[in-house]
Amino acid sequence: GAVVSQHPSRVICKSGTSVKIECRSLDFQATTMFWYRQFPKKSLMLMATSNEGSKATYEQGVEKDKFLINHASLTLSTLTVTSAHPEDSSFYICSARDVRGAGGEQFFGPGTRLTVL
Amino acid sequence: KNQVEQSPQSLIILEGKNCTLQCNYTVSPFSNLRWYKQDTGRGPVSLTIMTFSENTKSNGRYTATLDADTKQSSLHITASQLSDSASYICVVSAAGTALIFGKGTTLSVSS
Numbered sequence: 001g002a003v004v005s006q007h008p009s010r011v012i013c014k015s016g017t018s019v020k021i022e023c024r025s026l027d028f029q030a031t032t033m034f035w036y037r038q039f040p041k042k043s044l045m046l047m048a049t050s051n052e053g054s055k056a057t058y059e060q061g062v063e064k065d066k067f068l069i070n071h072a073s074l075t076l077s078t079l080t081v082t083s084a085h086p087e088d089s090s091f092y093i094c095s096a097r098d099v100r101g102a103g104g105e106q107f108f109g110p111g112t113r114l115t116v117l
Numbered sequence: 118k119n120q121v122e123q124s125p126q127s128l129i130i131l132e133g134k135n136c137t138l139q140c141n142y143t144v145s146p147f148s149n150l151r152w153y154k155q156d157t158g159r160g161p162v163s164l165t166i167m168t169f170s171e172n173t174k175s176n177g178r179y180t181a182t183l184d185a186d187t188k189q190s191s192l193h194i195t196a197s198q199l200s201d202s203a204s205y206i207c208v209v210s211a212a213g214t215a216l217i218f219g220k221g222t223t224l225s226v227s228s
Contacts, residue, residue: 006160034215043206043218044161093160106216108153108160 002028004096006109013084014117021079021112023094030096033077034106035069038091050077084116119144121209121219129225134197138222140190140207148210152181152192155204155221164192164205197226 003026013019023033031052036044048069050056056069066088068080077096081088091113095106121142130136142150149168153161165174165181167190173182178195194201207219 004160041223043220046215049215091158095160105163105166108162111158111160113158 002026002096002098002105002107004094004107004109006092006094006112008112009110010113010115012115012117015085016083018080018082019084019114021081021092021094021114023077023079023096023109025075025096025098025107028096028098029074030077030098031074032097033071034095034097035067035077035079036093036095038093038111044093047079081114084114086116089114089116119209119211119217121207121217123205123207123219123222125222126220127223127225129227130197132197132199132226132228135193135195136197136224138192138194138205138207138224140192140219142188142190142207142209142217142219144188144209144211144217146212147185147188148212150181150183150190151208151210151216152179152190153206153208155206157203161206194224197224199226199228202226 005024007022033050035047038044047062048056048058050069050071052071058064071077093111095108097106124139151166152164155161164179167183180193183190204221204223206221209217
């Protein structure tokens with residue numbers, strides 16, 4: 001199956017710093033990538049939809065100036081958490097849609113654990 | 118309102134036993150239904166994906182069923198293994214909209 005990678009897998013940072021998370025589709029092209037966050041024992045919550053070459057679409061309640069998304073190529077999307085605070089600590093997961101698959105199958109990355117001290 | 122509800126919330130079974138997880142949804146217009154397995158601290162991995170016309174689909178020891186009339190799906194795990202311990206998430210895709218996630222069922226398989 002298609003592979004999606006994320007880097008880093010976990011990051012610990014100080015409050016006030018910015019953190020960049022990369023999401024790559026390794027063996028397919030993804031015109032659309034999605035960013036989710038997941039709190040412990042909770043379901044995935046969609047944060048934003050990222051389309052290659054255009055601005056991301058953010059879900060209601062998600063601050064676009066805090067969570068900067070760049071989808072510069074068909075295989076790479078980045079999420080930057082700016083001026084991170086402890087409440088931003090969470091598990092961030094990206095997914096990429098393989099347009100070749102039936103129904104536009106989404107493949108998920110392994111996730112990035114962000115801890116803000 | 119588009120919703121996906123899963124039951125039970127958690128389940129503990131002995132290794133080698135079978136189990137069935139349930140998913141009810143109120144999503145329209147329905148596109149497809151997926152079951153994912155999510156290990157702790159990892160991203161979801163697809164087990165099955167079914168469209169409206171499919172009633173059952175298997176992936177090894179995992180068998181998913183879909184009743185589009187009653188809007189119910191089940192995931193049956195046969196001869197459970199310790200490595201089956203994970204969260205199982207039912208996800209429904211509505212045509213033209215984002216995926217709608219259930220809260221998942223946490224399965225613990227003990228020896």
